[in-house]
Amino acid sequence: MVLEREILPYMQWLLQGADDSWGTLPHFLLVVLGCGLLALGVGYCISAARHGFLHGGDNVYRVVAQGFRELSEISPRRVWALARLAIKEAWQRRVVVALVVFGIILLFAAWFLKTDNQDPAKLYISFVLTAATYLILGISLLLGAFSLPHDFKTKTIYTIVTKPVRSGELILGRILGFSIVGTLLLLVMAVCSYVFVHRSLSHTHRVETGLKHVSNASQEVIGYDGNTSKNAYHRHEVQLDIDKHGAALSNFGHVHAIEPRGDAPQVYPAEGYMRARVPKWGKLRFLDRKGLLKERGISVGSEWSYRSFIDGNSQAAAIWTFNNVSAIATADDPATEIVEDALPFGLIVRVFRTHKGVIDQPISGTIQVRNPETGLRSDAISFFAVDAKVDERTIPRKLTTPDGTEHDLYKDFVSSNGQLEIWVQCLERGQYFGFAKADCYLSLPDGSPGVNFSKVCLSIWVQMVIVISIGVASSAFLSGAVAMLFTVVFILLGFFRDFFVGVARDTQHGGGPVESLVRLVRQDNVMIELDPGPGTSLIEGIDFVLQKFMLSVAQVLPDFSAFSTVDFAASGFDIPANRVWQDLTTCLAYVVGLAVIGYFLLRTREVAK
Amino acid sequence: MSEETVIQTRALSKVYRDFWGRQKVRALKALDLEVHRGEIFGLLGPNGSGKTTTIKLILGLLFPSAGEAVVLGKAATDVGKNERIGYLPEESYLYRFLNAEETLDFYGRLFDMTPETRQERVDTLIKQVGLDKARKRQLQEYSKGMTRRIGLAQALVNNPDLILLDEPTSGLDPIGTREMKDMILRLREEGKTIVMCSHLLADVQDVCDRIAILHQGELKELGRVDQLLTVEDITQIRARGLSEECKNEVSQVIARHSGELLEMANPTTTLEELFLGIVRDSEARPGRRAKVTAPVSNPDNKK
Structure with missing residues (x-):
């Protein structure tokens, strides 16, 4: 496995960061401050335009003050009631179909996944966990983005918001409920995946006849050499001691123990194809x-x-x-x-x-x-x-x-x-x-492959919760389809965050977004500078503004490509605890941030029409 | 705002705008209202007169364009006021995949009720609205009347002080309508304040103490029902068992005192009274044609 990013110790990651970047906590606080000031500014402008300068300011003050007050009034019982409702709603919307789809994928996977690969475990583990990741993210997207808009459409929201339910509870309840549903689905998928990988890779051989004697300097037989039969597209070299205890040597990423049984040595099932170095x-x-x-x-x-x-x-x-x-x-x-x-x-x-x-x-x-x-x-x-x-x-x-x-x-x-x-x-x-x-x-010493597998599932879970949070928060203001589109854009940009940041920082060839578009239309070479002139100046000016905007957006984009730890398990490496804690902390930060955004979006919109 | 005033609106206005902020319709124009504790207050008006908008503004489902609404001493946008409010929307917007018990239990949880209180309240309300036999059925299997009843139960789950009913009898059959009206009167007797809006005049007349008549978003009339319905310059004489001679004599007396006899005829009952009488008789004597003596319609008897 090629590790492209250094995994910092947790506290250093949280407080100091790497040499050229900030710690996560100061970065988070800065983003919160920036978003807060931006929200206040936009909120005031809209309110002032509608109600006048003074009344607009008063409205903004009241919304913010009420927000802080309602934070202390959040009731776990109400949040849990709304979470239970979200679970029942998800069940009604047949989320279990995702498991059926996953089952079908596993059923047909054996057609395409062959064990003739030098590292079959890597292939199998990456496939099943990647499939589980995309399915879970897809389900999370649909659940998160369509739930609240459906309540608005059917007006069931009327009977909720006329009870003493705070907007924050509504958002948190949805996030919690759908996260529980997603967790259950993920658990089932994880168990099925683990069993599938084991069942698919488990095999044995038999020791082929005609073992060669191995002798020492005094011509005394001290053991045997030979080969196993060819099964699952490979065979192993065999080394046995005089009592025919020994092993089939490592090939295709695993070994087999060999024990004597009667006259012929017996080869035991494969070991070590799943590791956690x-x-x-x-x-x-x-x-x-x-x-x-x-x-x-x-x-x-x-x-x-x-x-x-x-x-x-x-x-x-x-x-x-x-x-x-x-x-x-x-x-x-x-x-x-x-x-x-x-x-x-x-x-x-x-x-x-x-x-x-x-x-x-x-x-x-x-x-x-x-x-x-x-x-x-x-x-x-x-x-x-x-x-x-x-x-x-x-x-x-x-x-x-x-x-x-x-x-x-x-x-x-x-x-x-x-x-x-x-x-x-x-x-x-x-x-x-x-x-x-x-x-x-x-x-x-190697860690437990099972525990490592669970850590990968935890990283999928983190992505799932973030997608649900984005979907729920955006659907507090947008219609279902638009909220889904918004979340998809967020996920896609998250997966290509490095490229996005590269464009924003002008480190990618071809310039900013407008310059790239112009080059695309004119089929210009990306390595050649645009001809100087007013047109180019205008393009660069617009790009400058867009790049600043993109850089701001990049500050809140979740780096989905970095969340995935499938490569760790597929390549047989233990996922460091620092990495797990960092992912969980990032997830918590997103849930808190998005819940607050969702609260204000819901609080400042009219529920009825 | 005095202790006795439950709802107060001051110059409450609502303008609906499009995405660009352009005015689409002026739904409510500077409404000034006061609803007092323990009364049944009716908002009356044709479709589009601003009744539902007023209710939604009071509930905080809409934000006023101007003016303000104070409910139970708190701003309409304050969620805290909902602790003492029950709301039955025009249609019972409930989760159709839940059954009656689950529905009431869910809304009970939203009021942060303890499990014991919730259980007790759910049982009481289900019996009160007559859904005991259907308590385990999903709401999607309910008839319109049953849905309205469970809707009313959810509005009462917190034993509220103020109940807002939007078209409470809409879609109900005459029996359901009567039961709903009886329930409203019973709630008033329990000391609750009820605000209802309807365009069914008979319903409002039957149960409301005071009414406000809205038209095109403006308050046109406000006062006690009995006072508003009294026609000052007309005297009504109601009597039983008069002969033709006696009727002629009464006519002559009126003429002698320079009065104008507008009508002297046998009074009719309301269709509602007739229908309910038939149903009652049919239940009392099943399989036989109903024999109903039409009672004389008298609004005073219904309250």
């Missing part, structure tokens, strides 16, 4: 081609700024420094035994070729470990880099240095304060390796 990330620095220390590597063009590159066949290197490495080796953990023999780590390389080379042949590189305190560096371990693939390796306990002496990994290469450096270099001239902080990690 727990990475321990370090701090990344770079050396440039002259061997000078840099914070970042070089840019190879239009690349995401999170990742930078090192030149091949030069002194350029990516250096990760890991803390508390001794603690990993001495931890009271079942995996300690493995860690004591060798230090497992993972490496993901983005390969950038400036010439084709031998296209079938991967680019070669080296890995070294270094003690940051003593400067002791191991011999280079060579490897071949396949672009964006997780390469799981181990650093052996005994390592040699260029002078030929053997050293212990933990005693000699780990500093007294528990630090260890891993150096990665590219060997081929004119080729580049791209790295980000998360691309090299020490492997901690």
Whole structure:
């Protein structure tokens, strides 16, 4: 899995943010302040136009004051009553059809999803979870956007708002009710997906006859080698001890245990196709081609700024420094035994070729470990880099240095304060390796795949609640169809938020929206500047205003592409707890913000016509 | 606003506008009204006269273009006033997928009632409006009359001090109409204030203490029903068992005193009274043709 964004510790994310951005809380407060001032301004202008300057101001004051007062009058019993009503309403609107559709998708999925892929689990998990995500978002959209407008249309809202129901309760009740319905649907989909993935990937083999004897130096038979039968488009190499205990070695992302049963060894069902690797990330620095220390590597063009590159066949290197490495080796953990023999780590390389080379042949590189305190560096371990693939390796306990002496990994290469450096270099001239902080990690014991699967569902749930909140809040003011359209636009912009921000900040080729439109119509090249003149000045002027507006809108756009954690589970990585808490906090912020917006939209509109 | 005044409107006006803010219709023009505690107040007028608009402004469903409405001492837009208000809309806008019990339980929850109070209130109201046998049926299976009755029950779920009824007898058969009117009179006896609007004159005449007549958004008449209906320069004589000679003599007496005899005939009852009499007789003697002696219509007897 290629992680494109750094996952910050929760408190840093909340209060400080990354180096070039604000913390989430200050950003949220700023957005609230901006939206509040904008709402006050617009509200006053409309009210003043209708009722005069003084009376308009009085109206705005009363609405705001009443809003604060009603906040303290919110009754959980009323909110729950409205939520129950929303649940019953959703049931009446046959939401359960979504489950039927999901069932049909799973039934036919087996036609298209084959297990001949090198990583079938990734394919299956991404498919079922992506299908569940889109179905849930679709249902949330329909429920959220059409509920209140339907009440307005049938006038059932009359009998609600003539009771002591606050507008905020009406909005919160709807959001809560539909979220409960969506949660139940998601639960069923998640269980079905989990069972589907397991049932589809579960298989076994048999050990083929004709096992070869493995002997030691004294010609004594110490075990057997062989192959399994070909099932599910693959076969495994088999290694057994003299008692025919052993394993079918890793292939297609899984292994099988083998135990003796009668004369023939029995192959057990596949293990490890669903994993939750727990990475321990370090701090990344770079050396440039002259061997000078840099914070970042070089840019190879239009690349995401999170990742930078090192030149091949030069002194350029990516250096990760890991803390508390001794603690990993001495931890009271079942995996300690493995860690004591060798230090497992993972490496993901983005390969950038400036010439084709031998296209079938991967680019070669080296890995070294270094003690940051003593400067002791191991011999280079060579490897071949396949672009964006997780390469799981181990650093052996005994390592040699260029002078030929053997050293212990933990005693000699780990500093007294528990630090260890891993150096990665590219060997081929004119080729580049791209790295980000998360691309090299020490492997901690795996987490539970089931729990990881639940975390993905939680991220889908977060998206669902945000979509429901947007739908309900917008439908407090718009008709059902328009509210749905608005929510769809919000979701689409959210999915393409980075591009949207790029256009707003003028970092995308082709200029702002009007300039792009002109280029599109005239079929102009996006790399060539428009001819200077009054027309171009006018276009740039309009674009300037639009881009400022887009930048403001971008501040409240949910980044749906970033919410998805399907890739984590599909690639077999544990979703960090920091990420889960960040998503939940973001969700809470959206619910609160949208509920407040929905309250004022509903409060300031006439219920009757 | 005195303690006895439940609703007060001051120059209450409503102008409906289109999307661009242009005036479409002036539905209500500077209405000044006061409704007192414990009375049945009728808003009377033809279609489009502003009756429903007035009710909606009082309830806060619409915002006034000018003027203000004060209900139970609070501004009409204050949600807090709804604690003591019951509202029966023109059509019973209820959730059709709920049954009677669920409907009343839901509205009870909106008043933040405890489960025990809610249960008790639901039982009482269902019996009161005669839906005991249909309490588990979804409202979509209800007849128009049953829907009106459950609508009334939801309006009474909080035992309100002020009840606003918009066309309460609309769509009801004569029996349903009478039951509704009896219910309204009973509620007044319990000390509740009722504001109803209707264009059915007989209904208003039967139950209202005071009425306001609206036409094209303007208040045309306001006062007690009995006073408004009294024709000052006409004297009505009602008697039973007079002979033709006696009638002639009465005519002569009127002529002698320079009066003009407008009509002397046997009075007719109302169709409503006749219909109700037939139904009562039919229930008392099933399978036989009804024999109804037409009672003399007297509005005083109905109140």
